[in-house]
Amino acid sequence: MDHLINNITESLKNEGIQNSLINGQFGIEKENVRVDYKGGMARTPHPGILGDKFHHPFITTDFSESQVEMITPPLQSVAEVHGFLETLQDVISENLVDELLWPQSAPPLLPQEEEIPIAKFGEKGIHKEKYREELAHKYGKERQMLSGIHFNFSLTSRLERKLKKAIKWNGDLEKFRETIYLKMVRNFMRHRWMLIWLFGESPVSDPSLKMKSLKTGEKTSMGCSNAISIRNSSVGYRNKEEYFVDFNSLDRYFSSLSKLIESGDILSGDELYLPIRLKFNEDSKQISHLEVRILDLDPFEKSGVSKNRLYFTHLFLLYSLFKEEKDAYQDKDQKIAAKNQDLVSCSGMNPDLLLMSTDGNSTGCDQMLNDLFADIKKFMADCKLNENEEYSSALSEVKGLIDNPNERSSFKVKEKVLEEGFINFHLNKAKQHKEESEMSGFRFHGFEDLELSSQLLMKAALRRGVEFNILDRSENFISLTQGDKMEYVMQATRTSLDNYSSVLMMENKLVTKKILEASSVRVPCGLDYQNAKQARSDFDLFEGKPIVVKPKSTNFGLGITILKENNNQEVYKRAVDIAFEHDGSILIEEFISGREFRFFVINDQVTGILHRVPANVKGDGEKSIRELVEIKNLDPLRGRGYRTPLEKIRLEEAEEMFLKEQGFNFESVLKKDQIVYLRENSNISTGGDSIDYTDDIHQSYKDIAIQSSKALDVKITGLDMMIEDVTVPATKDNYAIIEMNFNPAIHIHCYPYIGKNRQLNEKILDSLGF
């Protein structure tokens, strides 16, 4: 025990340290057994659509081929890591055909042991298979099918440096790190029983489950009547015996671990099934992070773990860091801690449970819980973490469980299993989770502040095992890496595929027009003026033709006049003057009639075509406009503030006015199939509908879109085309290109109101060569 470290609590008064506490590096690994719709372990191989499991950084298999393992990268907040895990869950669920992810740590219906398939990794991964075979032999395959959650954690280097400075540590940073991480581990080990008591969630298993006894080698049923966590219990995912390693210094740790390996008790550190592990950088022997292995799957959560559970676990680790230690952590202390784990796992539902206090005496579990909770609460107040909404809400939830032990998830699971049966209950949960996953297909949880297009691209990357790194979050600037390949992408569609000058051409409407014109693509013809006198005196050139008079750059359509006849010189001059009020440069262009379509082009292929329609409802002869809007707004694709592919239709002043012009109000009841528009503009942001036309537009228009892209040597563009009639082939004058966008959104083509998901996120990754 280092004296300086032990008195680290003092540093909590330091405001800089307080402000840095919630930061850290967080990671999660989670296993779920794949099951069929009857609750039986899936016999199919790991799905190919989820990539090469040997190289995939996020999705692989654990012990068994049927046991999916999800791995998040290290992320900077609990919210992010939880979101990443949830997104992994979504992506895997969406891509499983006729299968579900088993939401319980205790296994589903298993076949005969010999039919439980060990994960296959091909020739390159033959060592992995060998290792699994040894485990199967030693522990029985059934035991290896127990699934759980590992929570990885390290402090930020900023906090480490601040702590080191605050306590005036004179040694080097690495030594300081070892010291504080070992302290965290020791305190965690001492108090770990609390996490199991709170969050243990494998109280029962299916009656059919038999596991090899590590003592006798016989297959036996599992469970004790008051169990909270079979997985964490002595019959669970544990070594043959309780092996102890010495956490009082790094040297002692390595030497105790070596002894266990030399004696043949375990093959490597990986086989030491501790509730928490020290993890090291592969190339150095420096501590990289801690791995908390104690959390069971939570069947009530789609992702298998609630955010609050993670917040509390993080808090528990911080508490372990700052909590003063009275003594070194000796063998006797290890034994007491292990005993308490077993007691809580196996009998944690017993309200009168007795545990062992640090001095070896039996003490009421409730008393010990309350004492420990009070100490954690005090710690939170000391470091002002109680001012943080997430952490204090997590603490309140825990307080509720301590006050009402029957509210614990373990009780709820047991109750539900009694009602519905072990398999049925969990199967229903699994189905529910899958539905939820499918409904939030457009979302990357934990990263909802990014644009939907970026979220979708990241989701596609995640499925393929392309790692991403957010370089500038507010700019949606990410890097994508797979093997040696690296790409930088901004806003999903601004990539290295395009050359700079093509983008500059698109950015400049005048230049776009000139180049398209030179390539015989129709654009609204017209002239630009810097001089009002010249523009005013050009009435003769436009007389009798439908024209648009507009400022060269315009926001929200200000200063634009459409003259459909243009036979009054005075009106024309006024329109010119209005445009010049908004810009020193104006355009007078022919007015193009028809409907507007967005063509999305990638690498000379039209990959999506979309048309937007103003906010509208369709009557059923019974409901009012207000009711029809409310029903339409229930669609999970509709939300508020650009967080969803479509926006909810509003019932506000603009809509009221527009309806009034048509003789309606919000309470008007529409006839069956009567369509009423609530807005003139077709923007998605005001509740408009997006309709996929990719397969419904004459090929000739697609050819024009490609020809245009080639003219500017553009690889990715969102091209806006006016078309008179999409079923009639393009002629010289029944269409026109209005604009080519250099950063077109992709989500609108993936989640349209009507039509197919055109998977533009996948197509962009394809094009980038991933």
Added chain:
Amino acid sequence: MDHLINNITESLKNEGIQNSLINGQFGIEKENVRVDYKGGMARTPHPGILGDKFHHPFITTDFSESQVEMITPPLQSVAEVHGFLETLQDVISENLVDELLWPQSAPPLLPQEEEIPIAKFGEKGIHKEKYREELAHKYGKERQMLSGIHFNFSLTSRLERKLKKAIKWNGDLEKFRETIYLKMVRNFMRHRWMLIWLFGESPVSDPSLKMKSLKTGEKTSMGCSNAISIRNSSVGYRNKEEYFVDFNSLDRYFSSLSKLIESGDILSGDELYLPIRLKFNEDSKQISHLEVRILDLDPFEKSGVSKNRLYFTHLFLLYSLFKEEKDAYQDKDQKIAAKNQDLVSCSGMNPDLLLMSTDGNSTGCDQMLNDLFADIKKFMADCKLNENEEYSSALSEVKGLIDNPNERSSFKVKEKVLEEGFINFHLNKAKQHKEESEMSGFRFHGFEDLELSSQLLMKAALRRGVEFNILDRSENFISLTQGDKMEYVMQATRTSLDNYSSVLMMENKLVTKKILEASSVRVPCGLDYQNAKQARSDFDLFEGKPIVVKPKSTNFGLGITILKENNNQEVYKRAVDIAFEHDGSILIEEFISGREFRFFVINDQVTGILHRVPANVKGDGEKSIRELVEIKNLDPLRGRGYRTPLEKIRLEEAEEMFLKEQGFNFESVLKKDQIVYLRENSNISTGGDSIDYTDDIHQSYKDIAIQSSKALDVKITGLDMMIEDVTVPATKDNYAIIEMNFNPAIHIHCYPYIGKNRQLNEKILDSLGF
């Protein structure tokens, strides 16, 4: 004569037409004989540095290998076309070694006829050589060495359409065009004598010049005592006889031309040496433009012709378009006009010259001049061109010549030749023009509103024969074309060489830093904050280190604090607060000492390194600071408002204050070699000096610049590096990259205050593959 067209004058009341009159398409072709420094025709081949003359669109040879021909593309104003010509003149002059451009239409010292080399165009151009040999045989090589200026002109299609509409012409546009262009030609032919009288400028030739008489075949001396333009005279650059073609309709024109060719009088239309020619599109028989061939070279103008002369010629053509014709243009009228040309060319200096009026009677030249001038002046008033400064000033100049005929250039040339001798006078002028060309090397005349970098790129393009087209002038957006190759460039350095994501990386300072850091390039290390509380509480991380606290985006350095010690927490916190007052996101970075250098990288090569020094003067023990500044400001590289590579040093409040701090004022006299700075900042815009360091920096820094460019996969960048000592190799911490710019200026590396021209404009064209 078409009645509608003849009464076209009415349309001049139309404001739209008035406003469109000065627009048009203008082009110039000009010949100059290359001479040595003794005034002898150069015997060297056309310089290779000026490109392949067979394909070069702007620079080729005319009849003789020694006769450079400059060709501007069609441009939209007289100012542009004059500027382009002047720039051609500059580029050719700069690239001639030990040779000059002969500034007079009458030839320099010629060798024996057989030694005058016919232009060589290689095998592909063998037909051109053949044609020239026939001309040599027919006209004598000496006559072909008479050089001149051709002015090409067409109306804008906008004006043509407006005119057609105004006079209610019902036929098709092409027929309308034929009619008005033929009218222009006829009126021009009638009155062309006036242009010769005004602008004729080959009054004498060198006494040694003898030309083959077209009548007798003998070699004879040229000239008559009152000649104005030998070149336009009957012994000048003319056919054997006066051949007439019929300009009353296009059909008649072609048939009269065919007759001349069939009779063997001329080989093709090209051999018909008319004062004005109709020109046609090659593929159709549509009129493209008119070619005025009457202008002599003006030895007093570097470019060979003044802008005013071009403005008046344009005005003369417009007058010809609108001037009512009393009769058709018959043979007798042609003869009168030809006679007048001969009279003016040969005797135009005679104050009592008589010409022939349209009715065939002799009339005083002065009377005819005054009448014609009055009519042109009235036309100008009718169409309000008198409100245009350029055109009315051109008219005033002409008025001055009519009032004082001895002021004409022809008189001045004759006078100077009398004083200095024919060869000497023109040789001196040629030398003076060459010096002027060299002083404006950074400028593309007529396009001075573009950035200097773009002007330089265009100049390099011009030399190589790469055609350019300005797509958006205010944006400096141009296209470059040569053969099948086309490139689009904005601001000289934003090109297709770079991919979009590399540019986005450079645009984002945070991302640039992250990527460079990951590539082990040193950048100022630091942290970014969105939260003031967090930043304020991070004093411990930066205590005792030199830092810069700055808003993430900053203009003019606002909100930046440099803390060189950083040992006062309160001062630190204040600096944080100040930065947050300017942006919601701030950076705290280590402060990097040393001097800043701009590295220009193209395609993984450092092509220029520049260091900037604040405005300064160096004493001589006698002069005051004010005088020293005035002398330094005489440098033609220094100007005002970014139109020159350097800016003049100002003597304003900021300079006064800064000098005062050092104990000086503007009148202080500095000791010999004493250097005093007038500004703290080193910006060029406030009179700073730019110093080329390309060859004076240790290679290791260049390697770092290249490594950085590769890290971002950037092809063109201006990289700003802080370096402690440029002579010491780079170590881990004696430099840092501050910024990488995606649109760096090139002119600063081409025209530094001290150092070589690094020719970045040429290197960019090289990289683009031209």
